[in-house]
Amino acid sequence: MNKISSESSIAFHPGYYVKRYLDFQYMKQSELAERLNTSEKTVSQLVNGKIDLNNDLIEGLATVFGTSKDLWQNLNNQYLEDKRQVELEKQFNKEKKILDKMKYSFWSDNGFVKKTRNSKERIQELRNFLHVSSLLVLARPNFIVQYKTAVKNVKEANIINSNAWVQTALNLANEMQVEPLDLKYLKSKLPEIRRMSLKDPEIFMPQLKAIFAKAGVAFVVVPNLRNCGINGAVKWLGKQKVLLAINDRRKDSDIFWFALFHEIKHVFQQKVGHTIVSADKSIGITSALDLEKLEQEADSFARDTLIDPKSYEVFVRKGDFSYNSVVSFSKNIGIQPGLLVGRLQHEGYIGFNRLNGLKLKYRIVFKQENNYKK
Structure with missing residues (x-):
């Protein structure tokens, strides 16, 4: 193909103009090959845009067609420049979909x-923030979060946003100073x-972060991301630092504390070299x-533990x-009553419409000063 194009750009390979010269002078490719002292295959590849011009071809074409060498050199340079623009536009269109x-x-x-x-x-x-050369990387099922490719209901948006969410958590954790594990x-x-x-939360969050930091755990609460899961x-x-990230999607007290201790166990499991993600069961993590x-x-x-x-x-x-x-038992064992309510509901002892007033709704503020700095 001696020309390539995008929606707004087009690049003409020098072979496009070679073909026009041949047509104008009623010259066959075999004759041009003989005059250039090269193979007919080389001329065919040139005419069809499969090879680029080199110095020998530039000099030969100038001699055969009676033109300057600068003409072919400029055509070649312009093609490479236009080709780059076409490729950038095509790349942009692909990344725009992501x-x-x-x-x-x-x-x-x-x-x-x-x-x-x-x-x-x-x-x-x-790209800069997520440390990827192209957003297309985020659509790979095996980038950071591994997906079962055989699961039919996994949407590309799930893959993209889960990879992006975990990388966001990694960025935050990498910027945090903690003690050795x-x-x-x-x-x-x-x-x-x-x-x-x-x-x-205004009281326990700073205390929680301090304990984790002393234990070598970079604890981050990352806002929930749509289509993440x-x-x-x-x-x-590394060997002396571990990321523990949770999101703020479910703000009920029982879910927050269960999720936190769930992730703490993953820390204790010490699966070095792996990213362990806790996700909605329907999205097909492997x-x-x-x-x-x-x-x-x-x-x-x-x-x-709770x-x-x-x-x-x-x-x-x-x-x-x-x-x-419920309040009396929770007080005796030293937990917020909503934690007990959540478990009783989950295990079917009470309906999900009962005692919800004992659950607290947390508002966990993601502070600006903790943000990743480029």
């Missing part, structure tokens, strides 16, 4: 990238972290790890799930 499946305001509103309505600027801003210290602090459920992520950042087993372990850990199994068994055996009973 951009359209992302909510740019997620990054601009949180100060990660500049606010702009220009699509080319948006693409470049996201100390899982024994973190384990010793679990009772204290559990008691934080009795406090307001990722609830949390754990990834080792891994070299046995994710189902790891998730079951994390669920059990969160459930039993509410002692033996005490809970005694409580449910009594069958009294009244307001006063």
Whole structure:
């Protein structure tokens, strides 16, 4: 093909003009090959835009057609320049389709990238922030978050946004200063972290981050991203630092604390070299790890750490799930009552329409000063 084009640009290969010269002079390609002292295959490839001009061809064409060498050199240079423009436009159109499946305001509103309505600027801003040469990388099912390609209901938007969400969490974690990893210290602090459920987020969040930082854990709460489906992520950042990320999509107190302890268990599982993501079951995440087993372990850990199994068994055996009973039991074991309500609802002891007033609705503010700086 001796010319290529995009919606607004076109690039003519020098072979396009060689063919016009041949037609004008009624010269066959075989004759031109003889005059150039080259093969007919070379001339055919040149005419069809499959090879570029070199110095020998430039000099030969100038001699055969009675033109200057500059003419062919300029045609070749112009082609390469126009070709680059065509390729950039085609690349932009492909990346624009990825951009359209992302909510740019997620990054601009949180100060990660500049606010702009220009699509080319948006693409470049996201490339820089997400550390990818092309947004097309985000659509790969095996980039950061591994997807089962056989799952029919996995949408490209899920893949794109889950990869982008995890990379955002990684950026934030990489900027955080923490002590060398100390899982024994973190384990010793679990009772204290559990008691934080009795406090307001404005109080417990700084305390929580301080404990994690001393334990070598970069703890980040990343705002929820549309079409993401990722609830949390754990990834080792070297041997002495680990990312623990959760999102703020589900703001009920019971879900927040369950998700947090779920991810803490993933930290203790120490799957170095892997990214463990906790996601909606419907989006088809896969891994070299046995994710189902790891998730079951994390669920059990969160459930039993927040509410002692033996005490809970005694409580449910009594069958009294009244307001006063729930509040009294929660007070005795030192947790916010909404955590107990959530578990009772989940296990079918009470309906999802009961005792919801005991659940707290958290408003976790994503602070500007914690944002990633380029």
